[in-house]
Every structure is written in C-alpha cells, then in structure tokens.
Amino acid sequence: MKNRTLFSSFAAFVLALIAPMSASAQTKPNIVFIYADDMGYGDVQCLNPQRGKIKTPSMDMLASEGMLFTDAHTTSSVCTPSRYGLLTGRYNWRTQLQTGVLWGYSEPLIAADRLTVGGLLQQNGYETAMIGKWHLGMTMPTTNGVLPVGRKPKTLNIVWDGKIQNGPTTRGFDYYYGISASLDMAPYVYIENDRFDGEIPQDGKSSTAEGFTRDGVLPEFGRRAAQYISQRDDDKPFFLYVPLNSPHTPIVPTKEWVGKSGLGKYGDFQMQTDATIGQIVDAIDAAGLKQNTLVIVSSDNGCSKAAGIPQLQKQGHYPSAQFRGSKADLWDGGHRVPFIVRWPARVQAGSRCDQTICMTDFMATCADIVNAKLPADAAEDSVSFLPALDSKPIVSTRAGIVNHSISGHFAYRQGKWKLMLAKGSGGWSAPNENAAKNSTQKAQLYDMDADPGETNNLYESRPEVAERLLKQLESDVQGGRSTKGPMAKNDVENIVLWKNQTRRSK
Template identity: 35%
Template structure:
C-alpha cells in the first residue's frame, strides 16, 4: 500500500507539472494519423501476401504481417472513377449520373455540400492531403477548364487542405501535375489547351506518327492521340511543354510529395489520401524497376508500387510516427492485363495469376472486378498477422471514421456507408450483410450468396478479353463453396434469386441503404 501511495503521489505531481504531456498522449490515442494508400488496377492475386508466387511484394506484405488482411473486401465498382466516388462520398456511384470513367477535362462530380471522407477528418481537426491520381473531375459543370489559371473546385472543394495530383489517368491528357489547383511548371508563354472532341494543334499523334512511339498501342483503346514522352494518349493537348510529366518519374514525384506532407504535419494529426498511379497503363516504371520482375512492365510496376509503400513506412519510422499511424491499403478495382499498350502484360505473364482464385477482372460483375486486396495496420490496436473474412467495402470508411470521431452524419450524407470501424480494427468479425456491386451489370451479395441480375451485352469484353459477367439469365453463386463462380445455382434456388432480386430493387428505389 505504501508503494502504491508513492506511485499515486508521483502520478499526481507529473500531471500537475506536465499536463500537456498527458493530454498529448490521450489525443494521440484518440486521433491517430491516417493514411489511405490506394493502388490502381491491382488484382486480388497480385500480392505475395494474397498468394502470388511469381512476384514478391515485401513492403506491402509487411502491412499484412504487422496488421490485418481482409479476404472479402470490395470496391463498389469494377472501374476507377465510380469506386473513388464511393470511397469519398459513401454513396453508391450509380445513384448519381456522370460517375462513369471520366475524361481528363471533366467537371468535379463530388458535391461540396455533403460530408466527404476528408471533410470528416477536417471536422476532427486533422490536416488533410491528397497526393496522386484524382480522376474525380475538376472545375464546375458547364464551364470549360482553363488550365492556365487556378482551377476552381478541385480537391480543395471537398475537404482537402493540400493536393498534388494529376487530373485523370496516365493515359489521358493533360499530362501535368496540379498542386493546390495550379498546373506545376506552366509557362505563361506556352498555354495549355485540351480537347476530347477533336484534334487541336499540330503535335504528332500515335495514329499519324507511330514511328515516334516508344510504347506501341492498339488503336481500339484510343491510345493513339497526342504523343507525350513517346506514348500515345487519349485526347488531344497542346502547350505546357515544360509542365508535362515524364512517366518514369511519376512514382518518385508522388512519393516525394507524400513524404513532404507527412513531414510538414508530423506534429499534428493528419489524413493522407495517397492514390498511386501504379499499376494503371501506360505502365512505364522507373529505370530501377524495368526488367526486374520477369513479368513485363506490369510486373515491374508492381515492384515500383511495393517500393513506394516501403518509402512511406520508412518515413513514418524516421519521424517516430509509425506507432500512431493507421494505414489502410487497397485498390480501386480488379486487374486488367491487355489494356491497350504492348507492355508484356500478357506475353510475359509467366504463370502469374492477377485474379488469384477469382473470376473476371476490371469492369466485370464477377468477383475479380470488385474484390480487392485490403490491409489495415495500426500498431497496438490491430493484431499483427490477423485475418478477417468479414464482408467490407471501401464505401464504409466515411461512416466508420465519422463514428470514431463521434460525428453525426445527416440523412443526406454518405447514404450507403456503414459503421464498420470495429471490423476494420479487428474488434468485430461481423461485416456487412448486403453489398451492391457494379461492373458488367449489377450484382448483390448477401451472406455467402451472390446474385447477378440479367443484363444484355457481350460476355467477354472485346478490348481486354475480360469476362463481363453479363448474361440474359439470372446468376446465383455460393461464394463460400465456389469463390471462382463456376457453378450457377439460379435454377436450383429460384426462391433465393427472387429474394436477392427484390433486395436489389429495394436498395435502388429507397435512395439510401444506411
């Protein structure tokens, strides 16, 4: 008792002399730094943590080893823009028109009037940053973007204090970086103009000047317009010569900016949305990775992605932030091999299976379209080496963090997001009961059952060779026993088909599911 009294008196004395120290410890526990690392087109089977044997991803695997690996995590959609929209807004993207894959000159599709994932963090007192691929539009509807002046309404309009992005995808113009709404390195004497309707200017194109290409492309994908850095793009661009990126440098530029953001805000809680360019086409990784994977440029880009994650982990350790930083790693949709460029993705696959045990891929209604890698590391909170089979979706991040910060979302905010914070941190094994998936038609997952509604269209996508999941008849799969969706059980269980079709109809008509 005597020793306990001594310790108690010392604790009181410390609290009186250093109240800010004790307060800081409480704040840090309640408000960890949060980094969402978002890969592009990375498949369920592309990481060694998920069973890949032809390629090694030690840095991403470390997140699994020191945190939790999810086996049943999903995007809402089989393509990038809608998945990103859902992540940011907590709303199924098909509820809003214009959330399809956007051109590089599209207007901002996120409403500034409603809560977003970054605005939830802002409200909690965090500094928020977006670094990397954006692809959610810039500027206002009905107004052509003027790339030669500060762009109204970008990441800043939806909750980001800082942003360093490129507008759409690597294969779309304009091929420039934008920092806090201004094109980086733009010269007033060389203004930028962009068109997706017709050719502008006199710059060489992939269609007219294929001899200038260092990465040849199929004309069917549209990668034969303005040539930048020896690569044909979608869309036409003139001007901004010194502002244009070099593909081999993109990963380095993005990770440098991400590290700078982390360092600048190391003394206060921060939220970083780090959206990688890899492994989307055109796959043109840094020289240090070219030829290193044995799987063509796609495999080399995976190595570069893994290196990027390693850079972030090292920076957190150097700054003493690793223990107080929650990292979530995932991808915006499933894999695609031949996406229009001759980069060895198919011819040098060498036994690698980017889908893992799943069927389909990017744009598909089958599982490989939306079931993606999902890893969570939070030292001291998430059990190292743990695993979850719970059904979760990226759309649930906004409601989960709002709940963590004790913020109440309005009826209009995040209408389809659910609070799964306990699941994301391993405190609960109970995930979603129902999830609607979009890609090659619509599907609904409830428990182990997956229903794909009838839809017209090709069963195989002509451009990529991916199974779309479309069929004129309903499809029903038991994912617990048939994760590869090989056996359509719709004819054997018409009552389940009817139940799930009705559930999908109701979610559509209700306008919300939260």
C-alpha cells in the same frame, strides 16, 4: 535546494495539467490511405502465395505487422466510380455517372454540398492532404466557359494561369498535389491546390506540359507523400490520401525497375508500386509515427487486361488469384481487391479478417474512430469496419453490398450468395454482354463459399435465393441508401437494374 524543489513541484503540476490534453490529442490516429490503380487481388504476394509470382515485400511486411482483409470490394470495377464511393461513403450509381468513367477535363462528380471523408476529418481537427490521381472531375478555367471533351481533345481552351474550381481543396482536402485523371487521358500536367504547375500548348499537337514525364509521376507521388509525412508534428492528427497512378496504363516502370520481376513491364511496375508504398510507410516509421498511424493499402479495382493477363498466367502469375474476371467485370476479379491495415496501437500483428467489407465503409469507420456522428444526408452506404480491427464481428444495418461494372450492370452480395444481373462478365472479359446477348440465362447466382471462381451458375436451381437478393437490391436502390436512416434520394430518377431486359427500378 528549496528553489529546485519548488521548481520541480511546479513542473510536475504543469505536466499534470497538460497530460490529459496530450493524451486526448493522441487518441486520434493519423490516417494514411494508399490507393493503388488497377492492382489485382492476386498481385500481392501474401494474398496469392501459390499463384502469385510478383514480389511485394513492402505490402507483405505491412500485412505481417497488421491485418489482411480477404473479402474487401470496391463499389465499381473501374476508376472514377470506385473513388467516388471511397471518399463519400455512397454508391457511385446514385449519381449521374451510370456507366464508364470521367475524363481528365470533366466537371466534378462530387457535389459541392456532399460531405467527404476529408471534410469529416477536417471537422474533427485533422489536417488533410491528397497527393496523387484525382479522377473525380474539377472545373478548369477556360477562355469560353466550355470544358474540353474526351480522352485527348484536338484543341484546347484552357487558361493555364487561371484558378481551378471545384477541385480536391473544395472537397475536403487542405492541400493537393497531383494529376486530374489517369495517365492515358489528357491533360498531362501537375496541379497544386487550385493552380496548374505547368502549361500545355493550345494547338492540340501536344497534351503534355514541359518537363512532365509519365514514368516520373509515380516517383514524384512517393517523394511528395514521404515529404509531407516527415513535416508533420504531434500537435494535430493528419489524414493523407495517396491515390497512385500505378500499375494502371501506361505501364511505365522507371529504368532501374525494368526487368526486375522477370514477368515483363507489368510485373516491374507492380514491384515499383510496392516499393513506393514501402517508401511512404518508411516515412511514417522514421517520423516516429508508427504506433498511432492507421495505414490502409488497397486498390480501386482489379487488374486490367492491358497488363497482358494471358501471358502473365503462362508464366505462373494470376493477377486475380483464384477469382474470375478482371477490371471492368462484375465477377470478383473486377472488384475484390487487396486491403491491408496496419495500426500497431490497435490492430494485432499478423491478424486476418474474412468478413465482407466495401470501400464505402471507410467513411463510417473514420467517423467511428474520431467518435463523430455522421449527418443523415451523408455516407448513406457506409458501415464501420472498426470492430473488425479488434477482431470482432462488424455490426451492420446494411443487408449486403452492391457492385457495379463499367457498363452499369449490377451485382448484389449477401453472405455467401452473389447475384449478377448480367448474362456475361458485365465488363471486358469474355464473354462480355454483347457476346452473351443470345444466352438463355437471364442472370447469374453463385455460392461464393463453395465456388469462389464463379463457375457454377445456380440462378435457375435456386430461384428463391435469387428473388430474395433481387428484392433487397431493389430496396437499397429505391430507398436512396442501404443503411438504416431516413429515406434519401438518388441524383437520378430512374436507375436501370436489368440492362439486358425491360425490368426497371425507379
């Protein structure tokens, strides 16, 4: 009995010693960021209950267990630049990429010495992994040192058993499995860490590795993400970034999902996307990690015209909900996106946030969560939205947020006001810039509280507001940063603000 008492006392002593260590480890949440591709604000049922006809039970459930953001924006209305902003906390137009997107064989956009969210979390004790679509460039091994160019090069010079340089594992991720870009641009081959998981013939007749199928990519990403989560333990927090390939083109729901929505293949693919998100969330819950895992679900831009928006609207489904425009545009339908957060240990179930946030803010938020100080030369456009998760006002040194279209046109949002330095959509929706080039209106100004559909242009009637927003935009561009801190430099000397005029910002 005496020995048992001594053992119990010793065990209690040991537990008392290690308890603070365990508590300390548990204070850092696991972080899972699921980034859909071309999913519109109105494609999520709980964000668009009146004009949304696609069933999204997984995301609706996630929102009911967490917080729904109604005014979240990507930095750009197309893929590559919005991903750059998310992972670096810096606006994409500060780089050499002023318009458009990268291709599947493109060189990396993120500089080797730039801190990313993954790198930040690595420095603070996290295991980091990415499973999905990269679309930020990497240096692939070639026979002559020259990378193929374009959406689908006619000939290839890739060394398929060679080592890939400057990929995700050199930009903050311990592990990577995925594809280099979208499924409508070559190459169609999986990559694991810094090696190809397959080979494509060099004759240009095919751009697809043996066994690779486009409709198999989404299920593979979901399976691998769930598997990664199931293999984690409690010793070390993890960050998992899952940029999906859907519902971006090609719109390829698997056989079991075809016809499920009653709205055509886009609706089917969106339902499958929702189910994949549910699969990943279920893996978190099954692993007993629900309470202290921060889950975020969002999209890299609005719904694409390739979804067949007019036909969807005829059937009662509005992918941009009450907002004007879609992917590639400066109107809100191009960059206002779903943003759902679940973190039971901190976020109140069924809560809602109407404060404006930008995708660049993810990095400062992660720094805030792990109590890390960001270096002066990182996350220049990032503001922590952590207070919003506690239903408090976001404290910001940034005056507003900047949005960018596929053609490089700029918009500036501050409070209820939005200034667009474009005559038309700035993107693909009518009227685009070419169609609107003879318009007498120089720019557009909208009161987003009174006019969320951006139908009443106040640029001529409220010149004082337009001028104030323009000056702030010019300051944010010229200073190399939009948050408080030392002057920073853009990667390019001249950034053209007025694409339709001669006025420039340096």
